[in-house]
Every structure is written in structure tokens, then in C-alpha cells.
Amino acid sequence: MECVFGLVGNGFAIVAADTSAVHSILVHKSNEDKIMVLDSHKLIAASGESGDRVQFTEYIQKNVALYQFRNGIPLTTAAAANFTRGELATALRKNPYFVNILLAGYDKETGPSLYYIDYIATLHKVDKGAFGYGSYFSLSMMDRHYHSGMTVEEAIDLVDKCIMEIRSRLVVAPPNFVIKIVDKDGAREYAWRESVKDAAVASA
Amino acid sequence: MARYDRAITVFSPDGHLFQVEYALEAVRKGNAAVGVRGTDIVVLGVEKKSTAKLQDSRSVRKIVNLDDHIALACAGLKADARVLINRARIECQSHRLTVEDPVTVEYITRYIAGLQQKYTQSGGVRPFGLSTLIVGFDPYSGVPSLYQTDPSGTFSAWKANATGRNSNSIREFLEKNYKETSGQETIKLAIRALLEVKVYLFAATPFNIRLCG
Numbered sequence: 001m002e003c004v005f006g007l008v009g010n011g012f013a014i015v016a017a018d019t020s021a022v023h024s025i026l027v028h029k030s031n032e033d034k035i036m037v038l039d040s041h042k043l044i045a046a047s048g049e050s051g052d053r054v055q056f057t058e059y060i061q062k063n064v065a066l067y068q069f070r071n072g073i074p075l076t077t078a079a080a081a082n083f084t085r086g087e088l089a090t091a092l093r094k095n096p097y098f099v100n101i102l103l104a105g106y107d108k109e110t111g112p113s114l115y116y117i118d119y120i121a122t123l124h125k126v127d128k129g130a131f132g133y134g135s136y137f138s139l140s141m142m143d144r145h146y147h148s149g150m151t152v153e154e155a156i157d158l159v160d161k162c163i164m165e166i167r168s169r170l171v172v173a174p175p176n177f178v179i180k181i182v183d184k185d186g187a188r189e190y191a192w193r194e195s196v197k198d199a200a201v202a203s204a
Numbered sequence: 205m206a207r208y209d210r211a212i213t214v215f216s217p218d219g220h221l222f223q224v225e226y227a228l229e230a231v232r233k234g235n236a237a238v239g240v241r242g243t244d245i246v247v248l249g250v251e252k253k254s255t256a257k258l259q260d261s262r263s264v265r266k267i268v269n270l271d272d273h274i275a276l277a278c279a280g281l282k283a284d285a286r287v288l289i290n291r292a293r294i295e296c297q298s299h300r301l302t303v304e305d306p307v308t309v310e311y312i313t314r315y316i317a318g319l320q321q322k323y324t325q326s327g328g329v330r331p332f333g334l335s336t337l338i339v340g341f342d343p344y345s346g347v348p349s350l351y352q353t354d355p356s357g358t359f360s361a362w363k364a365n366a367t368g369r370n371s372n373s374i375r376e377f378l379e380k381n382y383k384e385t386s387g388q389e390t391i392k393l394a395i396r397a398l399l400e401v402k403v404y405l406f407a408a409t410p411f412n413i414r415l416c417g
Binding site for chain 1: 265269270271290293294296297298300301
């Protein structure tokens with residue numbers, strides 16, 4: 001039931017992910033951040049087996065950081081995407097990771113980009129992509145309303161439309177979403193869309 | 205004596221490990237490096253020997269980052285340094301991955317020293333021919349530190365130190381002139397200590413690393 005989707009706009013890329021951590025019929029928490037900041041100008045939105053998701057994305061993050069220290073310059077988004085895919089591919093026939101990833105990044109030379117990487121190490125460079133049951137709804141919405149060179153306002157509007165579709169049409173729809181953006185100023189959290197707030201822990 | 209200096213794992217009768225001492229000789233021939241710790245800043249300086257006219261001096265990095273908050277300068281065999289630095293950088297990321305915390309300066313110094321020691325107790329290998337000066341800030345408290353390691357694998361913390369060529373006279377100067385300083389004053393002390401030779405200078409305050417010189 002995990003929903004992750006993203007799109008590329010004019011000088012930026014945006015990704016949204018649901019924030020529910022679910023185990024069978026139990027919701028552990030509904031503010032789990034599934035979009036990791038890979039480095040200053042890259043975001044990695046991951047869905048799938050929760051142990052694999054954290055383990056794999058942290059592993060990628062540390063290897064990307066190591067590359068930067070060794071070489072003095074950051075990896076391009078394309079390089080990071082290919083490295084990620086390579087790690088998935090190597091593990092596939094031994095010990096596969098069940099993680100689907102949307103990797104969004106901004107490079108000074110080539111601008112924003114979005115990469116679709118699924119758990120069996122498929123890699124596609126895309127303008128819009130989605131994973132999970134929510135993809136049935138968000139891809140259709142994006143197919144209808146997306147055009148290249150959207151502004152941030154237009155893109156957020158489209159993201160909100162997708163979230164609304166997911167909420168109204170998916171049977172066990174996740175209540176909350178987090179939206180993150182990456183552009184020339186870096187990768188950062190943009191907004192949360194919450195319909196259910198976790199109750200605050202009572203003080204002792 | 206000659207019989208006891210071939211295999212590194214062999215002690216001489218008077219308790220020397222000659223290979224380690226020869227490695228220290230290699231360090232003494234290397235370019236000078238100086239480190240000074242201030243109250244809110246750490247400074248590393250290295251001697252810039254005159255470069256060949258055709259050489260691109262920017263490709264010669266003498267002071268390197270191990271992590272966002274830790275830097276290293278060394279004296280001795282620069283090729284050995286590359287290997288040690290690479291291992292240290294991997295360890296910094298590995299530590300972050302396993303315990304979700306950046307390394308402390310002491311931890312990574314202990315790691316590098318441990319690596320240098322391993323190569324004094326194995327067959328068929330020689331010690332790393334370099335001493336390192338490691339500076340950084342504690343990731344949470346922001347307290348600055350300066351450590352030194354040497355080919356034998358010993359390490360300790362210092363207020364100010366020098367290694368490489370002329371290190372004895374530079375250290376004497378530092379001993380005479382060291383005071384608890386901060387900011388620009390610390391940089392000035394490091395520069396004065398290296399006044400005989402040209403320098404690359406690296407200065408870092410918490411969360412703000414500048415390369416200057």
C-alpha cells in the first residue's frame with residue numbers, strides 16, 4: 001500500500017511518498033520519512049520491505065559520501081542512479097533487496113532529473129514515475145495533467161491532485177504524505193500533507 | 205645490528221624494531237607539517253616545496269578531508285598516505301552507517317594508529333612511512349582536537365605539534381610561543397612556526413572549514 005511518485009519540472013524535481021509504516025494489519029507510525037536526502041542535491045524516495053529500504057538507502061548514501069571525499073567532487077545524478085542500480089543488480093541473484101526507488105537530483109550542467117529504479121534493478125530516466133498501488137492513480141493523473149516545464153506551483157497542484165485520488169480511491173489509503181523538492185538550491189523538505197496526526201506522547 | 209633489521213617482526217637484542225625506526229627516518233625527510241589547536245579553531249599547515257614549472261600544483265593535495273569535520277595532514281611517503289587516507293575515509297563512512305554517528309577525532313586517530321601498528325607486526329610487509337596530524341571537532345560538543353600518529357602506531361593528543369623536516373626546531377618554537385588562542389591568532393601562530401618555509405594553510409572552525417594560503 002506504499003505510494004511513491006515524482007515528476008520533473010522547470011529547474012526542479014519533486015517527489016512525494018506516503019509516511020505510513022505498516023506491519024500486516026498494524027500501523028506502527030504514520031510519520032515515517034521515506035525520502036532520504038542522499039547528498040546536497042539528490043533525493044532518494046524508496047518504498048518496499050522496510051528493513052531493506054533503510055538498509056539499502058543508507059548504504060547508498062554512505063557510498064555516495066565516500067565517493068565525494070575520495071574524489072573531491074560530488075557524483076552526478078546519473079552516476080548515483082547507475083551505482084544504485086548496479087548494487088541492486090549484484091544482489092539480485094543472491095540476496096535481493098525488495099526496494100523500489102525514485103532518485104531525483106539536480107546537476108548544474110544538466111538540470112533536474114528523475115530516475116525510476118525498481119527492485120529487480122530496472123533503470124529508466126523518466127519525467128514522471130510512481131510505485132505501489134497508488135501508481136495506478138497517480139500515473140493516470142500525471143498522464144492527464146503533466147506537461148514539461150511546469151512551475152513549482154503547478155507541480156504541487158498536480159501532486160495534491162494525485163494525493164487526493166489516492167486518498168479517495170485506494171482501499172487502504174495512507175493518510176499522510178511528505179513532499180520533497182530538489183533544485184539548484186539543494187534538496188529539502190517542501191511540505192507534509194497530513195490527514196491524521198500521530199497523538200503527542202503524554203509527558204511523564 | 206644488520207641481522208635484526210630485515211624482517212620487521214624481529215626485535216634486536218636491545219629492544220629495537222629497526223624497520224620502524226627506519227620508517228621514522230623517512231618521516232624526518234618528508235615535508236614539514238604543523239598543527240595548532242585553538243579554543244575554537246584548529247589549524248594545519250604544510251610546507252609547500254617549490255613545484256616543477258610544468259606540474260599542476262593544484263593536483264597535489266597535501267591536506268585532505270577525512271569527513272565533514274575531520275582533516276589530516278602528513279609527512280613522509282605520500283604514496284603510503286593515499287592508502288591510509290582511503291582506509292580512514294571508508295572507516296568514517298562505515299562508522300556512520302553502523303552507529304548513525306560521525307566519528308570522533310580520537311576514534312579515527314585510534315583507527316589509523318591501529319592500522320599503522322598492524323603493519324609493524326605482520327610478516328612480509330613494511331610499516332607505513334608517514335606520521336599524520338589529525339584535526340577536527342567533536343561532532344556534538346564542538347570541542348577542537350589535534351592528534352598525531354607515527355609509523356610505530358602510537359598516537360597522542362597535542363596542543364600544537366610538527367612533524368617532518370625541521371620538526372624539532374618547529375616544535376621548540378611552538379613550545380616557547382604557545383598560548384591558548386582563538387581564531388586569527390591561532391592561524392598566525394601556525395604561520396610563524398612555518399616561517400622558514402612556504403606553506404599551504406588549512407584552518408577550520410566548527411561547522412566552517414576554510415582552505416586558505
